[in-house]
Amino acid sequence: MTDELLARAAALDAADPLAGQREQFITPPPAELLSYLDGNSLGRPLEATARLVDEFIREQWGGRLIRGWDEGWMDWPVLLGDRLGAAALGAAAGQTVVADSTTVLIYKLARAAADARPDRRTVVLDTDNFPTDRYVLEGIAAERGLRLVWIETDPSAGIDPAQVAEVVDADTALVLFSHVAYRSGWLADIAEINRVAHAAGALTMWDLCHSAGSVPIQLDEWGVDLAVGCTYKYLNGGPGAPAFAYVRRELLGELRQPIQGWMGHRAVFEMGPGYQPAEGARALLSGTPPILAMVPLHANLDMLAAVGIEAVRAKSLLLTGFVLDLADEWLAPYGVEVTSPRDPSRRGGHVTLRRDGFKSFLTPLWDNGVIPDYRRPDGLRIGPAPLSTSFSEVYQGLRVLRELLEKDPR
Structure with a gap:
């Protein structure tokens, strides 16, 4: 044999x-x-990653220096987000940014979702989700006086629509699950779980860390409200590569992410008093984008788009x-x-x-x-x-x- x-x-x-x-x-x-x-x-x-990083250091960083910000770097979070949305997420342009870590972006979007539903006091999650998802929601619940509703999931399987239907109600502000369970590899039925949660008036958020670049995703078609994922797994972005965040277009003007930094301001270099969020997905940014850490993503998105x-x-x-x-x-x-x-x-x-x-x-x-x-x-x-x-x-x-x-x- x-x-x-x-x-x-x-x-x-x-x-x-x-x-x-x-x-x-x-x-x-x-x-x-x-x-x-x-x-x-x-x-x-990728071999192309090594070439791109060397070229970036020698020619863009070393050659153009601070002029690089005016020559393209400032737009990388949105441009790469759009490329990622098209190649791997089923997301139309203007809804995705590359920035921060998965943990920070989960906090930003989950906190914004909870704040956008002040009359709803519960958040639904499952017991076997990745630790950072659970820990972040525990912290937000403590900050905002929310109640966490835990769904017991089988570590050999994953979240099921029927389980969600049993617990979501008129008091549910947000549900957060993983598309692919980190332990078992269970592939959740996003479309049906979204339907169940939306019927109760809740917002939905998905962790795409173990599916982005491996499993076809249709965020727009499935009616996903919010999503976060990393780029260092199947997207080959490298150790600690920046993560990505997606917000459905209809919610971009409604949700206000809580870490108000200068890069998310409507006029970055105006540097005036008071915070006014930028239009669209750029409002999800906070601090200076990790430009050098974004370079490898260009190479992998070239490959993924081609195949x-x-x-x-x-x-x-x-x-x-x-x-x-x-x-x-x-x-x-x-x-x-x-x-x-x-x-x-x-x-x-x-x-x-x-x-x-x-x-x-x-x-x-x-x-x-x-x-x-x-x-x-x-x-x-x-x-x-x-x-x-x-x-x-x-x-x-x-x-x-x-x-x-x-x-x-x-």
Whole structure:
């Protein structure tokens, strides 16, 4: 069966229309990195990124100096936001900006949403959402005297429309969930959950960190009110790359984000008394944009726009399906469980495998050039990135895991 699986990996690679994209990434030799399976946590850098960063430092920063602000930098947050909206978010221009971190942007939008619904005193969230989402809402609830309504979600699954329908009511100001659950990879039904929440008069906000650049998103079509996501996972923006925020056009004039800095002012260099927000998505900005940190995003958006998000999703499903097949054949006999959805319509871009004591496997996996991700309790996340991961790479990584399990069968 091993030979058959190896042949299958080779056949999938040979038929992969995105196979050529792998050559555009900076990749260590196999002796140093056999299998990178953590693209859902930090994407690989592009060769084009290295060139763009060097060019930016030498020519734009070094050559133009402060003149660069007048020659384009000032508009990057909105221009990159529009490009991201078109390539990955299903968002028309003028609704998305690139700025700040995910945590800061969640605070800005959630606080603005709560302030825009002063007669409503509850916020709905789920117990297994990513920690920063929960922590930020806890802080806002303390600031504004709001009540948090917690939905208990299965860590092996995720939020369901029926669960939302049970708790939203006329007192709900905001609901906040993740499109793809960080632990299980559960792909939420955004359109239906939005319908349920809107029927109760609540605003909806979505964390897109584990779906942007991996799963097709249609923010405008689905009627999403607010969304935030990072750019360092499937968008390959680099460690700590700036995040993005989306506000539905109809709400841009209604919501007022709470961190009022000079870059969000209607006349940045007027520097007069009193804060007057800029029109449109630019009002979501606060301080000076992290221009140098935005450079890598240009390269990845070029690639994503060229190949199309639908092609990325098609390969992602094949990759995660292959992970499931290898897990069933190789790993299940050693007590490994799949704790991610098997239904492809409900599965995001990664698969979580669980076994008691998996944390102790991280060091030997790394020593063998295999890099997955670990999430408590006892979960290995296998996150192949469609643009940079081959099927043979998945095969080699899980082969090493199987060999380690053979030595520690428990």
